[in-house]
Amino acid sequence: MAATLPRGLPCLTIRFSSMNKFFTLVLFVLLSSCLSYAFTGPSSGCVGLTYDFHDSLTTGGVWSSSNPAVATIRPGSSGSHATVYAVSAGTTTITYTLGASVTTSTFTVYLSLPAIAGVDTLCIGASGSVSNLVSGGIWSSSSTYVATVSSSAGMVTAVHGGTTVINYTLSGYCTAHHSIYVPSSTIDSGLTGAIHVCVGSSTTLSTTAMGGIWVSSNIAVATVNATGVVTGISAGADSIKYVVLSGAGGCGTSRSFYKNITVTTSTSSGTISGPSSVAVGASISLSGSVSGGTWSSSNPSIATVSATGGVTGLAAGTATISYGVSGCSGLAYATHPVTVSAFNGISGHVNFPGGYCHADVKVWLITYNASTMNLAAVDSVLIPCTGATSVYYQFLGALTDSYRIKAAVIDTFAVSSTGFIPTYHTSSFYWYAADVLYHISGAPDINQDINMAYGTVTSGAGFVAGNVTTGANKGTTTSVPVSGMMMYIFNSSTLQLIRSVPTDATGHYYFNNLPLGQTYYVFPDSLNYLTTPYTGLALTTAAPSVSNAAFVQHTLSHTITPAPVAIVDIAPDPNVFVFPNPTNGKVNITWTMPSSEEATIVVADITGREVFHSNIKMTAGAGVHQIDLSSLTSGLYTISVRSAPVNYNNKIQVQH
Known part of the structure; x- marks a missing residue:
């Protein structure tokens, strides 16, 4: 006879033989219930994003990551579905375990993509391919006038002479770049260099074209060598050419690039x-x-x-x-x-202290209605910028009003955790702290500069995370995650902005690689909301992480406030009273008890970290006990007094 265990458990078959007086026990795995089933999910992703994994054939399993420092399984991932959060660059194995069934998949997280391989020069009308080791990305061209590229296949087609940058973007965040040169097929004046040279002196011409030779049209006036060095022989005019013969450089059309040179014995200032x-x-x-x-x-x-x-x-x-x-x-x-x-309007510069812009810069002119608590952009301008340390903006004919001015670098790196982040005039990343300009129509308001805020790269074992929710926020399921809210983390002593990240679809944010021995505060920013920072996040070797620095978005009051998870909003025990509150350190605990009880007093900070612990004997009848909290820094704490019949919880403010 044979017996089969339920699906997901080790499977047994037992056979008996009456003639030989023995039996054989065979352990094997049933194909229908013990084989691994493949699950679906991406093979790669980008730091800071979440990804879905799903097993459509089985339910009730457990998900895990072999390297949580690279990618973590979000809380609530169970059954047949998991949400994976990409933490840092590297490779991990995502595992789905159901009884004896174990299914794995390799998941690679990229901070930046590998280099693009493929053609770097194309003739007009020709096509060539580019590729990347990472699949699943989108191709684009910075100048479709020069060359186009198919978004999924990476096939580039040259259109006009010039240079374009082919971009490959994964998940809207990781990007690799590759330059492609398209030689011009017509005669042009694409040579650079001085057009005047003295008799007996030399100047150098240059070109981006390749595979050609230099020629002087009048060697009695000027000569040119193989590297483009022009030497003046006698006063007069000459035409220096760079000739690319048919077939040279991979293109089949002969091309000439030229520049007219004047050789003189006098000085020409030009025009x-x-x-x-x-x-x-x-x-x-x-x-x-x-x-x-x-x-x-x-x-x-x-x-x-x-x-x-x-x-x-x-x-x-x-x-x-x-x-x-x-x-x-x-x-x-x-x-x-x-x-x-005379200038009628608002103007200034967007400055990039200690760096430069790497893409277009957008500047908004914003009004604020105090009665409705709403911001509105009434004008904006997009300024091309690559490699500059400052760009100029202006708004002409602005009406009489109070304005805030905001700037941001517009590109795929806009959600990057470090680098230049959206900033208000003059240097605030938070709209409510921005300088307000009162402009009178017809008058000039110049030099209204914006100094872009810059995040810095840090390293360390520190970790701060939390969630932002809206709704009831009283421990019920009616609280709704707030996604896409920008979160900032600062060093409280230096006030240095470290980085910014948006909350994900679950309202979660995450900062890692923070140096220990420092105190931080986290600050959310949402348009039209007044926000309060989460302060006093001290990271030490003994306590290197804070994982519940949460915030509540109050839609009626238009505020965002910290939501300490350690603070329980329940009514205090009527038999216990704590005073004074606020306190400068000395706290009295009084009680009325029918019998003597052993009690525990615990004080915790707003992150839930215990900062005071004491055991006392609560005598029968009326009693009092004093504790000393004067060593604590000023701030909000929770105090609990608990025994068999007592469950006292309340907030207490320490003020020095």
Whole structure:
């Protein structure tokens, strides 16, 4: 005979033989109930995001991660579904265990993606492929004018001459970049370098084209060598060409790049090009046709000019901008008059202290209605910026009103945990603390700068996490997670912003790699809400983590406040009374008891960490006992007094 155990347990078959007087016990796994079933889920992800894993064939199992430092299983993951949170770069194994059935899947977490492989030069009309070791991402081109790319297959097609950046993005966060050069197929003037050279002197021309040769049209005036060095022979004009022959560089069309050169015995200052007017507080860019010159302004109180030709208007009037060039016969000047007009609006710079912007910068002009507690963007401007330490913005014709101004870098790194984060004028990441500008229509408000807040990379064993919810928030299921709220963590002594992260779909946030021996506070920011930070989060070797720094979003009062998990909102025991509250340290506990009882007194901070513990004897009848909390820092605590008949819980404020 044979007996089979239930599914998910070791399976037994027992056979008996009456003739040989023995029996054999065979242990085996039934195919129908003990085999592993594959579950679905991604093979890779990005730091800071959550991912779903699901087993559609079995229920009641347990999920686990072999390396929680890389990815953790969120609380509540059971049955056939798990939510996995990507913590840091690395590889872990996600396991689903149901009795004797064990199913695993490798899950890789990326902070940044591997380099893109594939073509880096394409001729116009040609196609080539690019690829990445990580699958599941989306392809895009920074300039579809130069080249397009299929979003899923990575097939690039060249359209026009130039350079584009091919981006590969996973989960909307991790991104890799790859440059592709498309040579032009027409004659153009794509050579760079000086157009004037003295007799007996040299200058160097350059080009991004490849595979060509340098040619001088008039070697009696100037010669050029194989590296583009042009030498003046006699006064006159010459055309220096860079010729790419048919088939060179992989493209089948002959191309010529040229620049007209003047060889002289005198100094040429060239000409100045650019706008001739600018408003107060605004800036324009001028350029000289001859390189190597020096810029100056005839009236710096009206307009100033930078070393690169950037002119900024300071007051209404006219200034002459000069460009001085040293040459064959000494110093010569080109001039350009600039009229500065009165400015009607708001302007300033978005500065990136200690760094630079790596994508477009967006600036918003925001009004605030105190009666409705609502913010509204009434205007915005998008400013191209790559590699600059500062960009200029302006809002013309702004109406009379009180404004807040906000800036942010607009790219796929916007939710990055470190780097420049959205910031208000002048340097606040929180809207309620931002400087408010009262602007009068027709008047100029200039130099309204925004100094972008910058997160810093830290390392350490410290950990702070929590949740943000809205609703009843009294331990019931009616509390609703708040997702997408920006959370910030600061060092309380240096006030240095460490990083920012958004809450996930479950309302959870997470900060790791924090140095120990420091005290931190966490600060949420949500549009139109007044928020209170969670303070006093001291991380030590003995207590390196705080996992329940929670917040409650109150939709009626438009506030967000800390929600200490250790504080229980229940009525105190009527037989016990604690006073004074608030206290400067000495606390009296009185009681009325029918019989003597042994009791325990516990005081905890708002994170639930025990800071005081004492056992006392509560005598029959009326009694009193005093405890000393003067060693505690000022703040909110909980106090509990418990014995067999007593269950006293209350909040207590320590004030020094």
